[in-house]
Amino acid sequence: MSDALTNLMDRLLDGDRRALARMITLVESRAVDIATVMAKIYPHTGKGTILGFTGPPGAGKSTMVDKVTAAYRAQGKTVGIVAIDPSSPFSGGALLGDRIRMHRHFADTGVFIRSLSTRGSFGGLSRATRDVIRLMDAAGVDIVIVETVGVGQTELDIMEVAHTTTVILVPESGDVVQTMKAGLTEIADVFVVNKGDRAGADAIMRELTQMIELNPPSGWKIPVLKTQAVKNIGVEELVEKIDAHTAYYKETGEQKRIIKMTPEKEMIELLAVRMEDGYLREKASDGALAELCGKIASGETNPYEGAKAIAENPAWLTALFRIEN
Numbered sequence: 001m002s003d004a005l006t007n008l009m010d011r012l013l014d015g016d017r018r019a020l021a022r023m024i025t026l027v028e029s030r031a032v033d034i035a036t037v038m039a040k041i042y043p044h045t046g047k048g049t050i051l052g053f054t055g056p057p058g059a060g061k062s063t064m065v066d067k068v069t070a071a072y073r074a075q076g077k078t079v080g081i082v083a084i085d086p087s088s089p090f091s092g093g094a095l096l097g098d099r100i101r102m103h104r105h106f107a108d109t110g111v112f113i114r115s116l117s118t119r120g121s122f123g124g125l126s127r128a129t130r131d132v133i134r135l136m137d138a139a140g141v142d143i144v145i146v147e148t149v150g151v152g153q154t155e156l157d158i159m160e161v162a163h164t165t166t167v168i169l170v171p172e173s174g175d176v177v178q179t180m181k182a183g184l185t186e187i188a189d190v191f192v193v194n195k196g197d198r199a200g201a202d203a204i205m206r207e208l209t210q211m212i213e214l215n216p217p218s219g220w221k222i223p224v225l226k227t228q229a230v231k232n233i234g235v236e237e238l239v240e241k242i243d244a245h246t247a248y249y250k251e252t253g254e255q256k257r258i259i260k261m262t263p264e265k266e267m268i269e270l271l272a273v274r275m276e277d278g279y280l281r282e283k284a285s286d287g288a289l290a291e292l293c294g295k296i297a298s299g300e301t302n303p304y305e306g307a308k309a310i311a312e313n314p315a316w317l318t319a320l321f322r323i324e325n
């Protein structure tokens, strides 16, 4: 590692916000050897609490994250926000009013806000998100909040690293509840029905409660809360429930209904990412590999034969797994 990078790393571990911002940019743009950086970062992680907020667009996630952030700041805790929703005011994509609303946090040095583009990044979005979360954690951020939109596979992958995940729905989310059913309770540690000022809030709360009762018994009963994020109603109770779940999770180490990311699983994932990255790099410069790739694309060779040819060629294997920046 270069002296400049070592220096940047030291400053990051000291909690220097500018070093953190710089390192995230370097990692995101792959201007550094991510594996080397993250290997050095890893031993300094695990102190922060990771919170996930997910739910359909317009449910009030960003509004809630704003209020929850204020609540943690009032407790003197530092907060990092990773926004993955491209329309999030944290990503600068929202209406003017929303951005003004967030302004108080932009001016607060105890809040570190970062948005991640949904564009293809090293190993995909969940990989990039995990790295950014870790960099914030290593920089000493107390609470790292991840906002993602939707409840699909990417959200599931991202939420695997969260200690506590809050799923935010609204009275109009009946169809989401119907189509997701058990999938929702796999993601959620806490349910929020936001926009509680609207008709239908109680009905959807009942639906969620009934759904939870079908779950196998657990030491943690998923709470269903009614909130009005814009008016800061119910936020205090939400923060209490989140803290209670985080404490429960950290105490019992209970593997949740979804399979949490284990170090071993992550290592395998990293190998796959490294191989994929290497493949894309090598095929641009290695004529024989490019030829194989062309044959697979044209159907002359099938993917099984292609994979076998690569696995049985030590020179290719070495090249694919090599890290180059």
Ligand SMILES: Nc1nc2c(ncn2[C@@H]2O[C@H](COP(=O)(O)OP(=O)(O)O)[C@@H](O)[C@H]2O)c(=O)[nH]1
Binding pocket: 055, 056, 057, 058, 059, 060, 061, 062, 063, 064, 085, 088, 098, 194, 195, 196, 197, 227, 228, 229, 230, 231
């Ligand atoms: N009526 C009502 N509107 C809300 C509430 N919470 C948020 N909103 C509004 O819902 C819209 C979407 O909120 P936003 O936080 O951007 O949703 P996100 O897409 O889930 O992040 C905004 O105009 C908010 O002001 C609420 O409790 N009641």
Ligand SMILES: [Mg+2]
Binding pocket: 061, 062, 063, 085, 087, 088, 089, 147
């Ligand atoms: Mg949002």
